[in-house]
Amino acid sequence: MNQSILIPLVVGVISAILGYLLGRLSKKSKNGNEKVLLNNKIAKLESSLRNCKESKLILETDLKLAQESNVFIPFDATLAKEVFGKKIKENDLKIIEGVGPKIEGLFHKFGINTWKALGETSIxxxxxxxNSGGERYKIHKPNTWPKQAQLAYEGKWEELKDWQDNLDGGKA
Known part of the structure; x- marks a missing residue:
């Protein structure tokens, strides 16, 4: 073979091999960068997940403590209906023996809108x-109302119903 053809041919092959190797290296470098970026995203997501799990645990613990200290007690409408034989709405003050719609309205005017609030109200x-409702309301005796409201708030429906069965218009 002629030397004039051999040199360009060898240079071409070497150039092709170098081009191929440089291309592979740059591709690996690009893939390496993508891999680093993806690993960083995964690390951030795992950290965020850990934080969420810790927050959930704290909230569950707070909820359990609140329930144990009677700060928050969920209303069980099904159980209330089962005991009273009728649908009970949460914080309906009329469930209290001796309290009707007009008396409930008086309590609402004083900002006493929940069983919890009435349960914490003095006799x-x-x-x-x-007395704020006039002469016709002064005859009522609210001696048991706070205790009844507290039982409703605590979801002690059986105890409330049994007690109410022995009351006369809310009076012991």
């Missing part, structure tokens, strides 16, 4: 609420 304050 004297209950009488003050009644």
């Amino acid at each position: 004297a304050k209950c009488q003050e609420v009644l």
Whole structure:
């Protein structure tokens, strides 16, 4: 073979091999960068997941403590209906023996809108609420109302129903 053809041929083959190797190296470098970026994203997501799990654990613990200390007690409408034989709405003050729609309205005017709030209200304050309605409400005796409301708030439906069965218009 002629030397004039051999040199360009060898240079071409060497150039082709070098081009191929450089291309592979740059591709590996690019893939390596993508891999690093993806690993960083995975690490961030795993960290975020850990934080979420820790937050969930804290919230579950707080909820359990709150329930144990009667700060928050979920309302069980099904159980209430089962015991009373009728649908009970949450925080309906009329479930209290001796409290009707008009008396409930008086309590609402005083900002006493929940069983919890009524359960924490003194008998004297209950009488003050009644007195604010005029002469026709002064005859009511709210001696048991806070305790009844507390039982409703705590979801002690059986105990409340049994007690109410022995009351006369909310009076012991």
